[in-house]
Amino acid sequence: MGRPAPSQFGLINLLKAGAAQLIVLHHLAFYGPMSDHARALLPSLVDWFSNSARIAVQVFLVIGGFLAAKSLAPSGHAGYADPLRAIWRRYAKLAPPFLAATVIAAVASAWASRWMIHDSISAPATLAQLGAHALLLHGVLGFPSVSAGAWYVAIDFQLYALMVLALAVGGVVEGKRPLAWLMPVSVAFGATLSLLYFNLDAEWDNWAPYFFGSYGLGLMAWWASDPRRKPGYGVLMMLMVLLPAVVGLALQFRSRIALAAVVACVLFLFGRVKTAAEGRAWTLIHGLGKISYSVFLIHFPVCLLVNAAFIHFVPPEPELQAFGMLVAWGFSLGAGALFHRWVEEPLGRLMQALTPPLATAPPRLSGVSFR
Template sequence: MTVKKGTTQFGLINLLKAGAAQLIVLHHLAFYGPMADQARPLMPALIDWLDAYGRIAVQVFLVVGGFLAAKSLSPQAHPTIAHPGATIWRRYIRLALPFMAAILLAIGASALARGWMTHDSISAPPTFSQLSAHFLLMHDVLGYEALSAGAWYVAIDFQLYALTTLLLWGAGRFAGARRQSWRVPVLVALCVGMSLFYFNRDAAWDVWAPYFFGSYGLGMLAWWASDPARKPGEAALLLAMTVLPTLIALNLEFRSRIAVALVVACVLFLFGRIKLADYRSQAWTLVNRLAAISFSVFLVHFPVCLVVNAAFSRFVSEQAHEQAFGMAIAWLASLAAGAAFYRWVEMPLGRMLTGLTLSQPAMQSREVAKLRAYR
C-alpha cells in the first residue's frame, strides 16, 4: 500500500486491525474442523486457546470501529449529521455489496466442499428468503442460518453505525444550544452504560446493536478524549466517563470481552492518534497492507478455509503434521484471497460509491454548512 508523504497515519489502528484479522482467521480455523481436530495433538494448547479465546479479537474491531466512526461522523463531538438517511444508506451500500459478493463465494465453497466431506460447517443450499435476509443484513434478526462465519459482525457493524448516526442526528435536532459539545459524549456515555449494565448481560440481545454498543461507544469516547486540542480537564472527564462505568459493570459481572474492549479503548486514548515514526519501513508497509485488506480477509477467509479443509479431508492423510500444514495453507490462502478481493471487489465498489457521493454537490454543500455551524 502506497502512503503519500505528509499523510497522517494512525499506525496503532492499522496494527490492531491487522492483528485482529489474523486472530479471527486462526480462530475459525481452530473452531471449524476437521483439520484442527487432526492437528490438535501437535499443538493442543494453541488450538484450544484459539478455539476458546480467539473470537475476543472481535472486540478490537468493535472499539476501533467506534473510534473511527467518531472520527468520521463527529470529530469534535458536535452533532453534525444533517441527513441521517443518506449517511446510513451510504454505509449500507459500502458494507452490503462486498458482503454479498463474499456470500456468493461462500455458497460456491459450500457446494464444492459438500462433494468432498460431510461436516457441520458446510451450509445447506440457500433459499431465496435466506439470501434476501443476508442482502438486507437481517439474517440473524430474522432467524436464518448464516451462510458464512462472521456474517453476524457485518450486520452488527451496520446497526451500530446506523444507531450512532441517529444518535448524533437526534442530538443536533433536539439538543438546543449547539455549542454545548458535551451533549454528544454524555449521550454516548449513557448509551454505553445501558449496554454494559443491561443489554450486554442478556444474550437474547446479541443480534442487536445495543448488545455491542458498550464496546463501540468506548471507542467513540476514546477518540474525543484523545483530541490534543481538548483541555486537560475535559479530557480527564471524558476518560472518567469511559473507564469508571466500565469498571463498575465489570465488578457487577465480569466479562472478558468487555475487559478487552476497555483495554483497547485506553490504548487508543493514549496512542491512537500518534503518527508513525517511519511509515515507509518494510515492517510498517506490511502492517499497513494487512490492515488495508483486513475487511476483505474477514469476508472471504471462511469459504477459503472451508475448501482447504475439505480438500485435506478428502485427499490428504489424517496425520497431524500434514493437517497442521493444511491449516497454514488455509491461513496464507485466506490472506491471498483477501488481497485479491480487496483489489478486484472492495476497491472498485468503494470508488463507485465515492463517485456517486461526489456527484451530489447540493447534499455536500448542505453538510459542509451544517459542519461549519458548529465550529
Template structure:
C-alpha cells in the first residue's frame, strides 16, 4: 500500500510540474483546460502523501513501539543525510546540465541561471532555501524539508527518552508527537513564512508517525483507540478552525495506513501490486530527475516540433514516460549503488564487532 501511494503521488507531482511550467502543457490546455488547470494547481497536494509516509517510516525505524528513541540522534541524522544528499546533489548537477541545454533551444522562466559556488554548496548541505538561494530544480525544497523533519523527529524522540528515564510510559512519545502535531497545525502551518522550515510540515509528518504506532497489529484495541484519538483530534480541531485540503488529505492517508496495517493481507501479491511496488521503489528517483528531463523535452519540442496542439500534447506524454524511465535508470545506476557503498562500512563494523 505504501508503494502504491508513493507511486501515484510521484506521478501526480511529475504531471503537476509538466502542467505548471509548460510550455507544452500550455497547448494541451486548449483541449483539456480543466485537467491541466487541476494538475497545475491542486495536484501538488500529493506531496502530503510523501510527508505522511515519511513520518510513518521514520517512526518504524527510530521508535518501532513508541517506547524509546535513538541513543545518539546525531548518528541517525548523519545517516539520513548520507542517504539523501549524494543522489540529490547528483540530480542537481543533472538539472544544471539540463538548464544549460534547454537554454540553447528556448527562453523560459523554468530555466535556471548557471549556479554560483555558494548555490552549489547550499544544495550539497540541503540549505538552499534557508540561505535564500534559488533552487536548481523543482521539488528540491522537499528533500531539504524531509531531512529537517527527520532530524527534528530524531531529537524529539531522544529528548522524550531522556526525560522518561527508567520509567517508560507507553504513551509519552506518542503524546509528545501529538502535541507537536497540534502546534504545527494550529500555528506554524498557518503562516507561510515558515514553509522553509520543518515545523510547518510537522503536522503531516507526525500524523504518519502516530499512524505507525496505531497500525501495529500486536496492539490491543484500547491502545489503538488512544493512539487514534491522539492522531485525529489535533487534525480535526485544526481543520475545524481553518480547513486546509492538504491537511485533510494527510489525515485521510494516515487513517488508511492504520486500517491497512491492521488488516490481514495476501502473502502472494498480484501482478498489479508488483507494478505498484516497482513504481513505489523508484518514486524518489523519479522525483529527483523528472524536472530536468521534462525541461529538456519541453525545450526540444519548442525548438524543433510544430506548435500544434496534438504534437505538443504528445510531447507532454512523452516527457511523462521519459521521466519514469529516467527515474528507473537513476534508481538502479545512482541511488542503489550509492546506498550499497555507504552501507558497506556499517556492515563491516558490525561484522568486526
C-alpha cells in the first residue's frame, strides 16, 4: 500500500479552482470575437460571463490575505526580522512565470494579428513595456497590459509587500512589550479606509489601498479562526472588518465587496479544514487549485490564438463559435497544467535556490491577547 495522500486546504483549492474557471470564461466572453457570434445561442449567459464573472478575482484577493496571514504572522503578532528578503521572495515567486507568460502573450498577439483584426489584440510590446511588466509596475507607470489579468499580479505583490512592511513597523512600535491587538486593529483600520474611501475612487485601482479591504478581510479571517482563541474573540475580530464592509455597501453597493465579505466569512468558518486528496472529485479539485496561478497567467494568449483560428478558418455560425469557446477553455486548462509543470515549478525551484532562507521573527507571547 502506498502512503496516504497529504491533506490540503480543500475549501481554498475549491474556491481557487472555481474562480480560475470563471476568470477564463469571463475573458472568453468579454474579449471575443467568438463570443460575439456565440451570444445568439445564450445571450443571458454570455452577458453574465462578460459583465459579472470578473468579480471572481475577489476570491483570490481574500484567499491571498488569508494565506499571507498564515505564512507571515500565523498568530497575528507584529514583527518581521527580514522584511526586504520576504518581499524579494514574493517577487521571485510571482514575477518570473508572469514575465514568461507576458512574453508568450506578446508573441501570441503578433501571431493572432495575422488571422484577425480585433480589439483584443495588443499593439506590439515595447522593451520599456516589458520592463515595466517585469518590475510589476506596468499599471503604476501607465503602460497598457500585454495580457488580461496582468494588473492582479502587480496588486498581489503590492498587498503582500504592504503587509510585510506593516508587520515590520508594528514590531518596532511594540518594542519589547508585545501588543497582541496591534496588528488586528491596524488591519481593521486599513480595511476600513479602503472600503470607505479608496475603493470608492477608481483612480486608485492601480494601487494596493484600493484592494486592501478584500485582502484585509482574508487576513482577519485567518487570525479570527485560530482555534486557540475563544470563539467570542474570533467573532469580534471578524466584526472589526465586516462592519466597515456593511457600511461601505450601504454607502455604495459593490457586488465585488459583497462577494469578498461572503468568502471571508466562509473562510472564517471552514478555511482551516483540511481534506485528503482522495477520490476523483477531490483529486481534480486539488489539481485545479494547484495550477490556478498558471491557468490565470497563460489562458489569455491561448484564448487569443483559438479565437483567431476559429474566426479565420471556421464559419461564423453560433454553434461552431460556441464550440470554439469550449475548445479555448479546455486548451487553457491544458496549457495551465503544462505551464505549471515546465515553467512555474522549475522557475520556482531556481529562484528558491538563488534566495537565502528567511529569518523570521521569533514568536511573541503576551498576557493580553485576542484569545
